[in-house]
Structure formats: structure tokens, C-alpha cells
Amino acid sequence: xxxxxxxxxxxxxxxxxxxxxxxxxxxxxxxxxxxxxxxxxxxxxxxxxxxxxxxxxxxxxxxxxxxxxxxxxxxxxxxxxxxxxxxxxxxxxxxxxxxxxxxxxxxxxxxxxxxxxxxxxxxxxxxxxxxxxxxxxxxxxxxxxxxxxxxxxxxxxxxxxx
Numbered sequence: 001x002x003x004x005x006x007x008x009x010x011x012x013x014x015x016x017x018x019x020x021x022x023x024x025x026x027x028x029x030x031x032x033x034x035x036x037x038x039x040x041x042x043x044x045x046x047x048x049x050x051x052x053x054x055x056x057x058x059x060x061x062x063x064x065x066x067x068x069x070x071x072x073x074x075x076x077x078x079x080x081x082x083x084x085x086x087x088x089x090x091x092x093x094x095x096x097x098x099x100x101x102x103x104x105x106x107x108x109x110x111x112x113x114x115x116x117x118x119x120x121x122x123x124x125x126x127x128x129x130x131x132x133x134x135x136x137x138x139x140x141x142x143x144x145x146x147x148x149x150x151x152x153x154x155x156x157x158x159x160x161x162x
Contacts, residue, residue, distance in 0.1 A: 001159035002034065002083040005151035006115030008041065009135050016140040017103040020048060021062075022089070022116055023132035024070075030092035031120035031131040031158070034083040038104060038135075041111040047104050052085040059089075063097040070097035083117040090120075103138065114150040121160035130154040 011018065020038060024031040036048040049058030053074055061072040073080045073090045082088035091097050106112065116133050132152045137145040 001161035002117045002119045003158060004035075004115050005118045005153070005158075006037075006113065006133050007150045008111050009114050009148045009150055010111050011106050011108055012137050012145050013109050014139045015106060015108050015137040015145060017138045017142075018106050018112075018135045019103055019138070020101040020114065021098045021132070021134045021136060022091075023098040023130075023134065024091035024096075024120075025098075025130060025132060026096050027122045027130065027155075028093070029120060029122035029155070030079045030090050030160075031118065031122070032080055032088050032090040033099065034085070034088035034117045036101075036116040037113065039113050040107070041113060047106070047112075049102050049104065052082070053087045053089050054085055058102050060100045060102075061097065062100050067096040069093040072097065072099075079120075083119075098132075103142075116151075118151075118153075118158050119160060120158045122155040122158075124155035131158065 036051045038047040063070045079090040136147045
């Protein structure tokens with residue numbers, strides 16, 4: 001029951017790069033991600049680095065201080081059973097963590113489709129925020145500009161089924 005989640009985003013006029021971030025924010029439970037895509041509208045090339053997490057490059061695991069129970073699992077089974085290919089990533093437990101891509105060169109004032117395949121199980125009584133597929137924009141000097149959510153949801157918005 002993997003579901004493709006995302007949408008079309010537009011880069012700001014001074015954007016030179018973006019970083020994709022895949023969140024599990026203040027939730028009890030787990031969220032799995034696989035097959036990330038960032039494609040300029042009207043084109044076919046996927047710009048997302050290592051989109052299926054088939055090796056350990058292109059992404060960093062980030063945990064917010066104060067959430068030591070956050071767990072990351074890059075695997076071929078369990079909660080990280082992949083949508084396609086050999087691996088997927090799961091973020092679990094009492095989580096405030098995210099996967100962050102390496103910087104991706106983009107064109108300013110341009111539309112991109114940003115999607116990821118998502119599944120998981122979040123406790124509705126113990127989940128404060130949600131899962132998020134987000135793009136952060138940076139200028140040519142690496143300075144932060146802004147961010148936009150391509151998709152977001154809470155408990156009950158995704159399925160844990162294989």
C-alpha cells in the first residue's frame with residue numbers, strides 16, 4: 001500500500017539549489033520513504049540523488065536534539081521493505097528526524113514535480129505533527145531562502161500494509 005505523495009513546487013527567483021527533506025515529525029510510529037523524484041515539469045530526468053536509497057550516498061540522517069528515540073533504518077525488509085529496488089528508508093519511534101538530500105542544482109522560477117513513495121503507521125493518540133515531503137531553497141551562495149511542502153499528512157493518511 002505504498003502511496004506516491006507530492007506535488008508541483010516552484011523555485012523562488014533567486015534559487016540555485018534545493019535540498020529535499022523527508023520528515024517524521026513528533027510522531028509515535030514509523031514512516032517509510034522510497035523512490036524519491038524531483039523532475040522539472042516538461043522533462044523526464046530525475047534530479048533526486050540516489051532516489052531509491054540503493055546505496056548510502058546522497059542523503060543524510062538528521063535528528064533534532066531532544067529526540068534520542070528517533071531511529072533510522074535503511075533496509076530491504078521490515079518497516080523499510082522497499083516499494084521498488086532493493087532498499088527503502090524508515091524513520092521510527094518517538095521521532096523528530098528527517099532524511100536530507102545533498103544539494104541539487106535547479107533553475108530559478110521553474111516548476112518541479114517532487115514526489116516520494118510513502119507508507120507507515122502513526123499513533124493517532126501520540127502523534128503531534130506528521131510526515132512531510134519538503135523542498136528547501138538556497139541561493140548561489142548557499143544562503144537559505146525558504147521552503148515549500150510538496151505533501152504532508154498525519155496519522156491515518158498513509159497505510160502500513162505491504
